[in-house]
Amino acid sequence: MFSLIHWLVILSVTLWPFGAESKEIKKTSLEIPKGKEAEVVRIALLQNISEVTLSADGSFQVRDSQGRPLFSGPRIVKTKVRAAPQGGIQWGIQSFATAPLVIQARGGAIRLDHHLYRHTLEIWPEMNGKISVINQVGLEDYLKGVLPVEANPKWDLEALKAQAVAARTYALFKAVENRDKKFALGKDVLSQVYAGKNSEHPVTDQAVESTRGRILTYRGKIFPAYFHSTCGGGTTHAEYLWNVEPHPSLKGVQCNFCWASKHYRWSDSISISEIEAALKRSGVKISGISEIRLEDIDATGRARKIGIVSPEGKISLHSNDFRLWIGPSKLKSTLITSMERKENQYLFRGRGWGHGVGLCQYGMKQLAELGYTYAQILQYYYPEAVVETLNNSSEFESASP
Ligand SMILES: [Zn+2]
Incomplete structure (x- = not known):
């Protein structure tokens, strides 16, 4: 429920007290869109990958970034698509100097891996010879x-x-x-x-x-x-x-x-070394955790901050970041009702998921x-x-x- 870009931005700015707190507060109220903007959404299906294999049982048309038709056919038979070495996109053995290459399904949908996608796929060349795939699809579809x-x-x-x-x-x-x-x-x-x-x-x-x-x-x-x-x-x-x-x-x-809900109450044991490794992956180098504290509890019982004590001192992390770093399926919520240290692991108990x-x-x-x-x-x-x-x-x- 959170766009990857938004999440990465949040991740980089809320690492407190290591990073500077962002001044940018995102809007939660926007004008209702009109026309095509209210009818079409653009979804990133894959980002920065080497190649994809496309197929389609129905007819299709391939266009360049200006909407000019390049070619079409009755079906797509397993075709590898990747970045062309000289720029643009390579479709099978043919290269096209366009960014993106636009593939429109005319009689059905386009298969990408194990999924079928309606309407239009855009293949964008990225840095380092990679590609990204965007699905442009009607909002209702x-x-x-x-x-x-x-x-x-x-x-x-x-x-x-x-x-x-x-x-x-x-x-x-x-x-x-x-x-x-x-x-x-x-x-x-x-x-x-x-x-x-x-x-x-x-x-x-x-x-x-x-x-x-x-x-x-x-x-x-x-x-x-x-x-x-x-x-x-x-x-x-x-x-x-x-x-x-x-x-x-x-x-x-x-x-x-x-x-x-089966997620109404949950518990999970997480080892100290697992917590330290998860924090390290997210840029927080800490070792020898001696205590984890719940801080700034809101009216629902959710901790807004997590305090971590180690021989180097105490740091405070936003609990939502902490949860995402540990793993949102492992630490199911920030509504943590108890934490019990058992030798080198913590038993977390809580309520809710998400x-x-x-x-x-x-x-x-x-x-x-x-x-x-x-x-x-x-x-x-x-x-x-x-x-x-x-x-x-x-x-x-x-x-x-
Ligand atoms: Zn509820």
């Missing part, structure tokens, strides 16, 4: 590839509709925020997980279709509608985790609805089962937000059925 992996098609339709509106709002916010960049979102958990056409499911497709164009706004502007698996009893304020403007709809709320900002997905699931509508669920987790419909003249034309 994109959401159909997000919902089945970010939620569960077995959940109530109202829960899935709430998820669709949150994911649509988040994607659009990122599209506006990153409008000058090569792509708006990644395809993994740091943004929202996107698995392409072959993950699509009729039930989640229905949740997307029945909320088509609907987004969350606060006073007529969009905000990053963050979501996470399980809050563990209450959500928290966005500005407690990230360098972002406080926002009325990204405030913590009490949640008594996610107790049935950053704890915005929509709690297991709470959403429970509220839908209790009969709440998708709009009521969203208004609960995003206080003061309203659901409105994008005013688009036309839906982005998808070339794929």
Whole structure:
């Protein structure tokens, strides 16, 4: 739920007290996009890799960066694509002096590794002979590839509709925020997980279709509608985790609805050497940790800072950084309820999974089962937000059925 670039920026500026604290506070409120900007999203599928193998069962067209057709065909038979040694992109044995090379699926989707992607792939040459692959896809088609992996098609339709509106709002916010960049979102958990056409499911497709164009706004502007698996009893304020403007709809709320989640309570043993190695990888060289302390506890019980004591003294780290460095599946949340030292390891106990900002997905699931509508669920987790419909003249034309 966080773009890779954003995460890397945060990583480099919140290493406290080693790095200088960034003065830049990111906006949480942006104008609603119009026209094509509201209809198309650009997703980084792969970055800085040597080559990809593409195939497609349907017809395709390849264009240069100016949109001029280069060639087309009835299908793509396993073709290796890489950076051309003299610049540009090499398609099989042919080279094209263009950046990017644009491949449009006309009758279906393009296969990249094990995933099928609708509409258009852009292959960009990068430094050191590497390439990156961007998928340009209609917003609604994109959401159909997000919902089945970010939620569960077995959940109530109202829960899935709430998820669709949150994911649509988040994607659009990122599209506006990153409008000058090569792509708006990644395809993994740091943004929202996107698995392409072959993950699509009729039930989640229905949740997307029945909320088509609907987004969350606060006073007529969009905000990053963050979501996470399980809050563990209450959500928290966005500005407690990230360098972002406080926002009325990204405030913590009490949640008594996610107790049935298997992530509601968790525990994990992590060795001191594992913690030291994780910190070292992230640029914090420390050895001989004698104590770990939870500091600056918020109203939900989340530690905003983690104090680490060693023979060299004590340092304070942002707990969200600490969690990501240790591993977000290992240290499932910063709502740590106890820490017990057992010889050379720490037993962490806590509640919830994820950053704890915005929509709690297991709470959403429970509220839908209790009969709440998708709009009521969203208004609960995003206080003061309203659901409105994008005013688009036309839906982005998808070339794929
Ligand atoms: Zn919850």
